[in-house]
Amino acid sequence: MSRAVTVSRHYGAQSRNGTGEKIIGVEEEELADASSTKLRLVAKIVVVVGARGGEERDGRGGRARKSIMPKIKTSGVKYPDGWELIEPTLSELQSKMREAENDPHDGRRKCEALWPIFKINHQRSRYLYDLYYNRKEISQELYEFCLDQGHADRNLIAKWKKQGYERLCCLRCMQTRDHNFATTCVCRVPKHLREEQVIECVHCGCKGCASGD
Structure with missing residues (x-):
């Protein structure tokens, strides 16, 4: 039994076809065959922008699906007041x-x-x-x-x-998986409970960020 799998591929380079249309992206729809590891190309959809701003069309002459290419950031950012x-x-x-x-x-x-x-x-x-x-x-x-x-x-x-984390130095110091015995970093220990008064976290150099210190 086969199942359809849509695979999107977007190419950074832009090109133009014979009609002067600019190709900005390509989506390829492939069919994954359960009995084979090979993927057979079923349809290729070319997203184009007409030379005069025409509608998007696919490689079969129909209307293309909506492009999923990420938005391109521009320098024209609108900054809020302040x-x-x-x-x-x-x-x-x-x-x-x-x-x-x-x-x-x-x-x-x-x-x-x-x-x-x-x-x-x-x-x-x-x-x-x-x-x-x-x-x-x-x-x-x-x-x-x-x-x-x-x-x-x-x-x-x-x-x-959150209560108890008001002065947290970095996220890594609170992650138990990064410390021995599934505890937190020494910088999270209140000063009055430390064996050593002068400490320095190996992860970020914090000297103490427990709430109330």
Whole structure:
């Protein structure tokens, strides 16, 4: 028994056919035969844009299915009100992030190479978190825009809103699978319960992020 499987393939290079139409993507529908590991090509649908903005058509002359190619980001981003007030700080943090990523890290342990990156990620996430939740100086639209644009760690902020994780340094330090005996990182232990008062997390360099410290 056979079952139809739709396999989408999109090619980065654009080309034009004999009619002057620009090919922007290709979808291939293949048939998977249960008795064979081979895939037999059944139909090929070529998504085209007419030279004069005509409708999309497939390779058989009919109307093509809706293209599933991802949206292409352009520079014409519409920034919400208030963006100009926080842009300098976010740009500065972004520059520091690039420097941290490009740092050769000579003479340091392998794990220490990631510490500055974790620190800056925490810093810019906390900056937006405080502006929105504590100081209430930015709108929800601007806050969500910053998260969508990658200016803060959405998952880390989600943890800060839960009791006991208000000062969490990074997500890795709370994951039990990354630590011995299925526990959390030493930086999550309150100061009054630590055997050593001065600690440094091996994952991100945190010196303590337990709530109440």
